[in-house]
Amino acid sequence: MVDSLPAPAAQQHVVLRDLSIFYGSVPGLRNVNLAIPRHQIFALFGPSRSGKTTLLRAINRMNDLIPGVHRQGQVYLGDQEIYAPQTDVADLRRRVGMVFALPSPLPMSIFENVVYGPRLVGVRDRRRLEEIAEQALTQAAIWDEVKDRLHTPALRLSGGQQQRLCIARSLAFEPEVLLLDEPTSGLDPISTARIESSLRQLKERVTVVIAPSSIQQASRIADRAAFLLMGELIEEGEAGQLFTNPRDRRTEDYITGRFG
Amino acid sequence: MIELGRRRTQGIARAMVWGAALLTLAVLFLIIAHILIEGLPYVTPEFLLGSPRHMGREGGILPTIIGTAALTAVAILIATPLGVGTAIYLTEYTREGRLTRFIRFGTESLAGVPSIIFGLFGFVFFVIALGLGWSILSGGLTLAAMILPTIIRTSEEAIRAVPKVYRDVSFSLGATRWQTVTRAVLPTALPGIATGVILGVGRSVGETAAVILTAGSSLHVPTSLFSPTRTMAVHFYILAREGISLEMAYATGAVLILAVLAINVLANEALRRLAARAR
Numbered sequence: 001m002v003d004s005l006p007a008p009a010a011q012q013h014v015v016l017r018d019l020s021i022f023y024g025s026v027p028g029l030r031n032v033n034l035a036i037p038r039h040q041i042f043a044l045f046g047p048s049r050s051g052k053t054t055l056l057r058a059i060n061r062m063n064d065l066i067p068g069v070h071r072q073g074q075v076y077l078g079d080q081e082i083y084a085p086q087t088d089v090a091d092l093r094r095r096v097g098m099v100f101a102l103p104s105p106l107p108m109s110i111f112e113n114v115v116y117g118p119r120l121v122g123v124r125d126r127r128r129l130e131e132i133a134e135q136a137l138t139q140a141a142i143w144d145e146v147k148d149r150l151h152t153p154a155l156r157l158s159g160g161q162q163q164r165l166c167i168a169r170s171l172a173f174e175p176e177v178l179l180l181d182e183p184t185s186g187l188d189p190i191s192t193a194r195i196e197s198s199l200r201q202l203k204e205r206v207t208v209v210i211a212p213s214s215i216q217q218a219s220r221i222a223d224r225a226a227f228l229l230m231g232e233l234i235e236e237g238e239a240g241q242l243f244t245n246p247r248d249r250r251t252e253d254y255i256t257g258r259f260g
Numbered sequence: 261m262i263e264l265g266r267r268r269t270q271g272i273a274r275a276m277v278w279g280a281a282l283l284t285l286a287v288l289f290l291i292i293a294h295i296l297i298e299g300l301p302y303v304t305p306e307f308l309l310g311s312p313r314h315m316g317r318e319g320g321i322l323p324t325i326i327g328t329a330a331l332t333a334v335a336i337l338i339a340t341p342l343g344v345g346t347a348i349y350l351t352e353y354t355r356e357g358r359l360t361r362f363i364r365f366g367t368e369s370l371a372g373v374p375s376i377i378f379g380l381f382g383f384v385f386f387v388i389a390l391g392l393g394w395s396i397l398s399g400g401l402t403l404a405a406m407i408l409p410t411i412i413r414t415s416e417e418a419i420r421a422v423p424k425v426y427r428d429v430s431f432s433l434g435a436t437r438w439q440t441v442t443r444a445v446l447p448t449a450l451p452g453i454a455t456g457v458i459l460g461v462g463r464s465v466g467e468t469a470a471v472i473l474t475a476g477s478s479l480h481v482p483t484s485l486f487s488p489t490r491t492m493a494v495h496f497y498i499l500a501r502e503g504i505s506l507e508m509a510y511a512t513g514a515v516l517i518l519a520v521l522a523i524n525v526l527a528n529e530a531l532r533r534l535a536a537r538a539r
Contacts, residue, residue: 065431067355090434098432104425107448109537115442116435153537169433 008250010059013038013207018073021054028054030226032230036122041208043222047260050228056179060096061089101182103162104155110146132172140168141198196221211219219243227251259260268356300515302507312479317505323481327489334463336402352441371409376404379470394488399475407460416511418452451531458527468497492516
């Protein structure tokens with residue numbers, strides 16, 4: 001059961017229409033219809049292999065990189081159909097940032113990690129790059145910890161710091177949407193709390209779509225949430241309602257820990 | 261009883277692997293020590309900076325040092341871009357299929373071909389057919405073909421070892437495939453690629469048969485890419501083989517060994533510094 005679109009159409013930022021994604025002949029996502037509102041935190045939860053990662057990677061077209069993947073249906077970012085032939089994929093990925101499950105700094109300095117994206121489009125001016133780095137690192141709540149060692153290798157940071165650096169790196173272009181795929185798995189509670197609080201601040205300017213590391217995390221930070229199971233969207237709705245009073249039996253069973 | 265048997269097996273195995281390692285080290289040490297002891301007394305500034313007289317019985321080896329450096333440089337400058345390019349194609353730009361298997365089969369076969377065959381090919385093709393004559397260019401091209409498989413192989417392995425997530429991160433930040441290769445993949449793979457290039461340097465510096473057939477054995481200082489030349493290894497071979505001067509042969513050998521050692525040490529140091537910047 002998918003309920004009707006929850007908010008006025010203008011407020012919808014990312015819309016999936018009849019989206020199916022196949023790995024060869026194996027379906028990873030089946031006929032998903034979903035509307036993600038602007039400037040909220042939207043959580044996709046469900047057991048592993050439920051299609052969360054596939055769904056996230058459909059929004060910035062990272063699935064395109066996997067051989068043998070094909071897609072049916074549409075994804076809209078605002079009013080733009082992102083799989084339309086005229087879409088500039090690199091530009092799309094600058095508008096839709098992504099943070100991966102494990103902290104994944106590139107083997108270069110903290111500074112170079114943050115300005116990796118801007119450098120790709122030819123930003124060379126030192127002062128401009130420094131501005132970008134400071135702004136992004138501040139938004140990711142890590143500026144104070146790294147401002148005195150921007151030019152040391154990023155791999156020397158702790159895991160939690162590395163992940164916040166990765167968030168900063170994906171914010172360097174001031175994207176409209178930020179996709180996070182279990183960003184706090186393997187991190188300690190303090191790092192997790194920092195990341196969650198920075199996401200709450202970020203949603204003022206960015207639409208956040210997260211596959212949370214746990215249901216608890218989903219209920220802590222999400223405004224809306226959707227439950228996925230074996231590639232199908234089971235239920236979607238306002239987070240408070242979904243986690244306390246789910247409509248679908250399977251959602252309830254998963255939330256209460258009857259399977260998972 | 262069983263416990264004792266197992267312990268004895270352990271002991272024997274340990275002794276055998278220790279012995280193997282020790283023997284390897286001993287052989288290596290003996291060869292280097294022998295040549296250095298026999299050769300170093302004759303390595304003087306005049307020897308390094310002088311020109312040979314009487315076919316190399318007296319005088320120095322400067323032309324052969326220049327020849328070695330030039331030939332190796334040409335070989336590396338040609339083989340590195342070709343080899344790394346092929347490796348990038350195989351790993352990043354195509355999927356496993358008939359073509360990649362064919363290329364891999366080809367390079368592996370090439371790696372097993374004796375150098376004299378490369379020399380013969382170089383002589384027939386570069387020296388005669390293309391009319392390049394005995395020259396640094398002919399020799400360099402031949403050596404490039406010879407070391408290409410090594411560079412492709414090591415580069416491919418180094419590129420494959422780069423974590424997939426680096427590519428994902430790069431693409432997710434809006435990079436094109438080429439930007440991903442040059443900015444995220446190659447810098448990480450550089451130490452492995454450099455290992456292949458250094459192996460190539462070693463083989464080029466030490467090669468004789470293929471070089472005699474393609475670059476000649478002139479003792480004059482080369483003046484252009486089209487000059488014939490003689491490398492240190494060839495000089496060593498001719499001095500020893502034709503009984504011109506065993507002392508000079510050993511001295512040349514000593515310089516050769518020290519040069520290869522120096523290249524290895526310098527390259528390792530450079531790589532260590534490079535790695536330290538990233539980690």
